[in-house]
Amino acid sequence: MTLPGLGFDPEITSSVERKASPLSPVIDEVDWRLAAPALGQALDPLRKSPVAAWTNSETGGSGAFEAVGAAYVRNDEVCRAFKASVRVQGREEKLVGAACRLGAGEWTVQKAKSAPPPG
Template identity: 35%
Template sequence: MRNRHIAAGFSAQFPPAAILAPIVALCTLSSCSVAIPVSASSSSAMWQGGAPEDVTGSIAKPPLKLSRRLDPEDLRRAVAAMSTALDPQGSGASVNWDNPQSGAKGSFTPVGQAYPLDGKICRSFLADVSASENVERLQGAACREKTAEWALTELRPFKKS
């Protein structure tokens, strides 16, 4: 009978709801969370290994620039020379360019053969750019689709290896 009195006193002092509520709250708050996509199309792409439709947190890289010292006409002439030099049907020789109005000049020398990359034709090169009494020796690569113009994909100062 004494055990019954202790048990009755315990439940009177601590009702079951008062004990159970904090335990439930603790379990709920300490559990892990899982994000589930809302739309059917994005969830099916995600679960099938495809990319979701909404891409967040990505910042497009700005296009590479041959030299910040070139004005628009210098750049137009340089790109024309680069296109001629990198043409896989060309001779593979260096192609020079210059702009008598600004005094800028330079050359492009293809390095190695053209190669395919992601459905594009690419080719490495060495370039010399002289503008505003400054001479830069660069190495890089450019790619183009079959009917498009060449676009720089790599560019850095030339270092002999």
């Protein structure tokens, strides 16, 4: 008599695909969990410094956000433009975008794209 689960069953493994962040496909959900609060800090209109950084010591991902210009209201949400610098898996990316929040809620990226080259 063979009993199931005693080492005779084939081992089934799989990997779960990580979702990309709303900021960039190079930032997965693990890095985004650390990056999103930094975005919120940078965009906070009451904060003195418009720059906030994040680092993930497990993945090596890092980056910084910088608020650009004053906050503005659109569709009852507070919005603000930003610049971002991201380094993930040895790849550096510069982005520009805008994010909004309703009341005291979390900032949601509305749009983001690669920053134009300097010059």
